[in-house]
Amino acid sequence: MKLIAKVESIKLVADNTFEAAFYIDGFNFKAGQYVTVTLPNLKNLETREQFRDFSVVSSPNELPLLRIVMRKSETAFRQELFGMKNGEEIVLEGPAGIFTLPNDFERSIVFIAGGVGISPFLSMMKFITDNKMPYSITLAYFNRSIGSSAYLPELDTILENNPRLRVIKILGLLEEKYIVPLINQNPLWYIAGPPGMVKAGREILTKLGIIDNDIKTEEFSGY
Template sequence: MLEPWRTGKVIKIENANSSTRRFWIEIPDAASFDFKPGQFVTLDLPIHEKKNKRWRSYSIASAPDGTNIIELVIVLLEGGLGTNYLFNEIHEGSELVLRGPQGVFTLPDPLEKDLFLICTGTGVAPFRSMAHYLHKHKITHGEIHLIFGCRKFSDCLYREELEQLQKDERHFYYHPVFSREENVGDGAYKGYVHAVYESILQQNKRPANFYLCGWKNMIDEAKQRIVAMGYEKKDIHQELYG
């Protein structure tokens, strides 16, 4: 059953970097906005006459916390009607029509296998939600490897808090990967996400679930490589961006 459309109010906006913003949205008619980490909301933006040309879906970047406030992290797409509207017309105090939560890109229950959370860009949003949720609720899990591909250091969203989470949460490993940086420092990688999960699994192949979130090219290549390592398609879950 689809959730009803409701009105949210933008209560805070922050620049994450030159092309990405964090939007905090309060849903006043809900005492709490309950969702599963990994789910998304759909915004109905006044950018087209046809309904389906107005809808834009974004993963919830915050973890469920019992409040009626959620965070979305959105990158400005060149020529994108939706993101240009959000960046140019929406400010603190603006209202947005939204529907949700929606989606089945959620954590397995129970968490028996190791998890590889592989993302690029704002595809980190659902994984940030999952990681904070697991930590807050002290949920038992195997190894979790969050592999986050970026071009430059400035593209690496939530870096400090994910580094802190790696220190605070047992068996949680954070692997930032940079394709356009020469010197990346300890704990980071040069290149692309695929070499990282392949390297980890070459050292110790084990039962695992793979969650992919980001641009189509990354997801398509990851699926091919994961299957080539001997995993089944049912081990792979994806959320496509763009």
């Protein structure tokens, strides 16, 4: 489904990291899904330069407001989006993706996020907190520095309102030593971040005996 959305705001949420918020009517999605954003002003460029896929960082409960997040770069798409003013229109298509919460609450869940890979996890954590859903979740959030860590205040607010959630903030690369303490309750595993990190995470989990059916991944390339 393609719909017109209007820019509500574009703001800095961490070092070199921006959030774009849009108003959109008649749209719905599941926490963890992604959307395709097309910028009409780029119609003279090659088709693949006119659009990008983004996981939604906001909760479905926030609609008609929808938020996405991305790293700053010099691509034509990013430069055009960052220059847009409130009220300007974009085309939004979706939702898509199966990187969503399980239907039952029986098993605990571990989220492993790298950088803007926090997007689907923040959407899910906010959604389950707002709706008082009894998921038990640990988020391991990897970043290069505190300054590059997006949404720390929002995560703190979520934690204050949901004792079944836990966040581990790690400055550095994903390593086995951070994963081993999390495997003792036989959780489901979700990994989202840069391709190299997602690959490393899957390899670590496989080495530790986690089966493929218990691992969900989503790569954020060039975000």
